[in-house]
Amino acid sequence: MPQISEKGQHLPASPIRKLTPFADKAKQDGKKVYHLNIGQPDIATPEGMLNAVKNIDFNIWAYTASEGTLAYRKKLTEYYNKHGYNITPDDILVTTGGSEAIVIAMMTCLDAGDEVIIPEPFYANYNAFAGQGDIVVKPILSVIENDFALPKASEFEKVITPKSRAIFICSPNNPTGHLYTREELEELKALCIKHDLFLLCDEAYREFCYDGRQFTSPMHLDGLDEHVIMIDTVSKRYSACGARLGCLITKNKQVWQAALKFAQARLSPGMVEQIAGEAAIDTPDSYFEAVSKEYTARRDTLVSALNKIDGVYCPTPGGAFYVVTKLPIDNADRFCQWLLEDFTYQNQTLMLAPATGFYSTPGAGLNEVRLAYVINQDDLKKAMVCLDEALKVYPGRVVNAARVAAHVE
Incomplete structure (x- = not known):
């Protein structure tokens, strides 16, 4: 057998x-x-998103561009720039869910045997995605007694090796709900610049910040444009988990071009999902x-x-x-x-x-x-x-x- x-x-x-x-x-x-x-x-799910699907009018359910339709990427640019990201449609790669964005980011930035450092506990599928590419996960323990705050830079320094290629965070965090502060992210910025590491950030829960707390993205920090790969999805923001629509955003053109090759290998993201995604951007505050x-x-x-x-x-x-x-x-x-x-x-x-x-x-x-x-x-x-x-x-x-x-x- x-x-x-x-x-x-x-x-x-x-x-x-x-x-x-x-x-x-x-x-x-x-x-x-x-x-x-x-x-x-x-x-x-927002009514406008559902209505966009109900009112679809096309004769051929065709492939889209591997990087996503220009119309959708323009609408995404509106959303992110409203939140201070200062990007263009050419910085965006549309993916089949946030999961595919994570896989493409890992495959683009890390080879087999390379190490990605992730504060734990972390979203369980990060382990699975890393395993698919023979990537080594090096965990950094955060503890419940400290409300799962980001460990100090000195803890990261202990596990950084010549095989380290990236740090991966999720904020607000799944599974802990911890919202990383600007001060925590500035520490990560210093580490990434010092050790020439990528910073992958999963921002699936960006819209869910409580008690007047402000969300900060690594893309908001000066001097990190060549290091940051941001991953996002419509699943949680619009209560549209079944849409399987996400994106990868980076200002690093070498990363984007390499990621596009992985996107081309899987052909394209779905047309219907992107039509719904366009409508979702107009969801009122x-x-x-x-x-x-x-x-x-x-x-x-x-x-x-x-x-x-x-x-x-x-x-x-x-x-x-x-x-x-x-x-x-x-x-x-x-x-x-x-x-x-x-x-x-x-x-x-x-x-x-x-x-x-x-x-x-x-x-x-x-x-x-x-x-x-x-x-x-x-x-x-x-x-x-x-x-x-x-x-x-x-x-x-x-x-x-x-x-x-x-x-x-």
């Missing part, structure tokens, strides 16, 4: 989706499952203001409820719509599966994402889970009651973090 590749064998399963069969079985058994595992917003207000309320409801549960700690995130919380449990993977297989409270349970899958360091995140506050506040409250009841009866409950460490050993 032919054998699958080493990559296929060792590519990690998604911590966000790997428990889906257990959730499906729970639903078949009649349980109500509160989905806090995945960042699928329940916010309505009132839409985002209402969404931000709703997510702020959900965040406050969730964080407050979590911190009232005995043995639980959750920092208050500054952006995105996720939290990583510490639970009094022995093993997050085991606990999340147990919730779906063995636990029920008033015929209800919940689906969480084990935080272990958001770390590259073995053993990290063993007593942490990620929750996405993408369901309404009433359901969030009910889900937290379920979590409280579950922790009271979970067989692997621990009294303190020392016992968790002992379990790892």
Whole structure:
């Protein structure tokens, strides 16, 4: 029998989706499952975006340019320049979702065996994307006790080697919700210039910043034009995850030209998605203001409820719509599966994402889970009651973090 590749064998399963069969079985058994595992917003997609799709009028569903249609790139330029990016349509490469933008950025900037430094916990698929290209992920640990703030430059210096080619960040962060400050980004700027590194930045959650906090992009910093590759998507901003439309933006023309070759190899992004994307740019500010207000309320409801549960700690995130919380449990993977297989409270349970899958360091995140506050506040409250009841009866409950460490050993 032919054998699958080493990559296929060792590519990690998604911590966000790997428990889906257990959730499906729970639903078949009649349980109500509160989905806090995945960042699928329940916010309505902007009407203008949907109407653009409904009103499409063409006779041939044709290829588009590999870099994306000029019409869409012009509209994107309007959006980004409104936010101070100072770009042109020629700086943009339209991609099939933010995921493809990440893959193309990695393939453009790193060879097999090269190293990318990523503060952890980080979006789990970064590991998968790096694995596809035999790229080595060098994690830098950020900790819940410090609200997952960016580690100091001295920590980065410890892992930079001659094989280091890039630093990769996500702000506001998935999975922690941490919003990087300008001061943190200035430290990264100094590192990138000193060691001649690329800075890849995933800005999927740019519009989700709370409590009056200001979003800063590495593209806002002077002197980094040749280093920065920015990655974005319509998935979260417009609650359009199924559109699979993203982009890669850089002012480094050598990077852009090389990235275009990867884009040409996959032919083109979708025509329909770009038509919808054009319309999305005209979404009024009132839409985002209402969404931000709703997510702020959900965040406050969730964080407050979590911190009232005995043995639980959750920092208050500054952006995105996720939290990583510490639970009094022995093993997050085991606990999340147990919730779906063995636990029920008033015929209800919940689906969480084990935080272990958001770390590259073995053993990290063993007593942490990620929750996405993408369901309404009433359901969030009910889900937290379920979590409280579950922790009271979970067989692997621990009294303190020392016992968790002992379990790892």
